[in-house]
Amino acid sequence: MSPEASGQLVADRLPEATKAPFSLTRQAQIAMTMAICALLIWSTLAVSVVSISQLSPLLTTGIGLAGGGLIGLPWVPWRSLRLLSVAVGALAMFGYHALYFVSLRTADPVAANLLHYLWPLLIMLFSPIMLKGVRIEVRHIVAGILGFAAACVCLAPTVSIQGSQIGGLSVALMSAAIWAYYSVWSGKFPEIPTAAVSLYCLLAGIGSLVAYLALSALPDLDVWQLGGKFGAPTSGQWLMLGYLAIGPLGGAFYLWDHAMKKGIPHQIALIAYAVPIASTTFVSVFLGRGLEIATALGAALVTLAVAIGGRPSRAKPSYTAETGIQDG
Template sequence: MSRQKATAIGFIAVLLWALLALFTVGSAPTPPLLLNTLCFAIGGTLGLIWTLASGTAGELRKVPLKVYAFGTLGLFGYHALYFSALRLAPAAEAGLIAYLWPLLIVVFSGLLPGEQLRRGHVIGAVLGFAGAALIIAGGGKGFSAAHLPGYGLALLCALTWSGYSVLSRRVGSAPTASVAVFCLATAALSFPLHLLFEETILPDHALGWAAIAGLGLGPVGLAFYVWDIGVKRGDIQLLGTSSYAAPLLSTIVLVVAGAAAASATLFWAALLITGGALIAARASLSKPASPALADDQTPR
């Protein structure tokens, strides 16, 4: 598979993640750990069916246990934090902060062998964080202490997913089929924690169940498999920066669906975050292709 094709496949995840916030809001009042359990059970089952149908199940025995632990903690940690953040803070604002992860991917990827952090990446990072600061400050209308826990969890989301995505390159030999195990293990880990710390509350209407099914099939299902291909075999910096289509699309979807109110703060925050990503993307596009990741030498 070529580097360009892998990058394009990875971008499918970005389009699916644009629906993550809307479906999360629609799944209320299901608590975060229970939502983790249900969504990843669906996503893992989807992957398991694909693995069996493609005849790649035998590859799973070759994957080291530490890789399974790494993948499970990455998926579990990000989504437990994300679902909690959107229960504790306004969806659009918390979502934009959580979507600092693409820019952090670009910054952190400069530490990878064969990658280089350029001035445009740093400028983009500064603009992205300025956008997040604008949201937390309330657009000059005063700090909302009530939403601080949600904003803090959203920032931890960004750090968790960017770290997971960049470190995935270091375990590039793990087959994409292993993501199915990550998902099922995440569901298995979430369920007992839910029983210990949460009250079991399920949706009482069809739209709530549809939102959970949508999460499991798309943003918390197929998205992980195509993203795994992209970050391991594609241009990780270009993929990370182009991922800023997600917060913009996600915010638009929330506003159109009536789950968030349009405001000047959201507009300027989205402009700063997306603009920073575009500057960083330009820096990525200007770099020569890494010989270590040429089309015929992509990690498998």
């Protein structure tokens, strides 16, 4: 997940001095390149999951996250970890990815993907509640209306009124809410080392695999058919699972972390607005639809909504010396 949101939070909370014009240093250029690579990788997540939709979402989530977590495991700061933080991070990582993958399999993938990308708008709603010194403004309300309009435009021509579709789309919204909460929550605790994300991923992956095995052994409880009846992955599916572990559910997290530490956070956050369009386009092309007019308009409205809502406030914030967080 998405790390895109935490980047935006950092962007909105930078001192005004850091928002002045500047010339990119070589270090900042490298960081920007890494951020672009991470965002490109994340934009392939939806189409990657759709391409192996024959597999259980729990199995996909478990293998992808566990593999991604193993990448950074040697650098986890074990002595400075907090049990509550690890629990929140792991549960959020598990819930977000599992529900997102379920939505891609149980609803129209393009519609589910766009609804999932409403998480930046939810961050705007959660931020004033969870963070000191953050206030909701008229532009946030405008962005929320545009986001809702985008969902309506996208869903109208693609989704029929069926129980299975409504359930899948509801799950997509739930995944967006979880990621928005996690992103704002992580912004409250900048002292937690980024390497701890590796442990979140690993524990979430293990939890997903345990749930997969449990549902396989208890088919009567497998209401959404998430257990082992799908069969073992083929060689091609193993390759895609490996890509998920190395890429969207693994390497991209570390590329993004380096970019946020070495680059200019608010500029890096701006390029994240291209992810919804790229991701939705990949899914549409994979399904043989091309880029439908409704999908293009919906993606454009979502991007416009995030751009309007994500603009830095003109009010000069105050910061604490210890954490750099706005002091309300």
